[in-house]
Amino acid sequence: MNRKPVHIAMYSGGASSAFVAYHMVKQYGRENCILLFTDTLWEDEDNYRFMEDTAEYIGVPLTYVVDGRTPEDIFFETKYLGNARLARCSVELKVRQTLMFLEKLRTEQNLEPILYFGIGPHETHRAYNLRDFYADMPLEPVECRFPLIETFTEEPDVRRIITEEWGIRLPRMYDLGFTHANCGGRCVRGGFAHYAQLYKTWPERYALQEEMEEKFRNQQKKNVSILKRGSHPYTLKQLREHFETDPDYLEKLLSMNINMDKEDLQGAPCFICDIEKD
Structure with missing residues (x-):
């Protein structure tokens, strides 16, 4: 069955995913793109501000997918406390919700999802893992793209571009010293x-x-x-x-x-x- 492609930026609340989304929309048009955010309900309030500001700049509304449970709910339901080696919260609140969303696009709207990730050259191993994971779907594989690795000859200074050229303040957790938000x-x-x-x-x-x-x-x-x-x-x-x-x-x-x-x-x-x- 032929499906119309839909280009989906996996929005994480970080600068790289916003930058990738901007170039995705510029190439394929607003009407063919989705900015997808899977919400754990534990996010810092300034992350929401940043995502909404960048989505407005890009010109595509943010699509929220929310399970309704928090990571704490998952820990007590599964009787397994997440840790640095395994976190079932990401499986339930992010992975499962993403897969359900993609399947609905296919079955209800006859759209073929193509996913875009803000992963840079310094994290190539994560790109390989993601591509392998989505290629091994139970129903059909999903194409993954990594523009910061595959498109740009040099990794752009996305933080400078967003702050200086877009005029948008980065999430406060960057300045507070956290490695991720x-x-x-x-x-x-x-x-x-x-x-x-x-x-x-x-x-x-x-x-x-x-x-x-x-x-x-x-x-x-x-x-x-x-x-x-x-x-x-x-x-x-x-x-x-x-x-x-x-x-x-x-x-x-x-x-x-x-x-x-x-x-x-x-x-x-x-x-x-x-x-x-x-």
């Missing part, structure tokens, strides 16, 4: 350094995560945690208490001058390629 700093895949930054910047959000983790541990009667140090659980309560007794520990973590496994320290990307394949 997923879930308003509460991303369970963030790692020690990320949670050190969260504690430093928004202790009230850190407290919400600590409270959730303690509630999960008590309710499930399991010695589990969001953070890991080697193969051992390391709770947010322990980390906070460490911060309180050793003022230099926070700076050691933020500067990464501490002996720790890289994945435990830096975390891992929360992305659609994190889904488990059966």
Whole structure:
């Protein structure tokens, strides 16, 4: 069956995905494009502001896909606390919702989705993972495109372009020192350094995560945690208490001058390629 192509920018709230969306729309026209955002309901409020500002500049309204549950809901429903090695919240709230949306485009509107990601040359391995994942769909494969890798001969300075040429302020989490803005700093895949930054910047959000983790541990009667140090659980309560007794520990973590496994320290990307394949 012949379907009309529809070009979909996978909007993440970051500068690169907005830049890619702009060039996608410029090439294929507003009427043939969608800006898709899967909302976990934990996002920082300034991310929404940035996405709406850039969508208005691009000239295509943002399409929100919302499951209605938060990551915390997923943890308690699945009885599995997300961590830097596995986060079922991204599977349920991002991956599954995206696949359902794509299937509706095909079956209800006779459209063929083509996905665009703001992944740069320094993350080529993520592009490979995404392409493999979408090529192995249960029903039909989905084409993926990575303009920052495949189209541009040099990676553009997207942050400068958006701030200086578009006149749009970047999400505040860039300036606050976070490596990514997923879930308003509460991303369970963030790692020690990320949670050190969260504690430093928004202790009230850190407290919400600590409270959730303690509630999960008590309710499930399991010695589990969001953070890991080697193969051992390391709770947010322990980390906070460490911060309180050793003022230099926070700076050691933020500067990464501490002996720790890289994945435990830096975390891992929360992305659609994190889904488990059966």
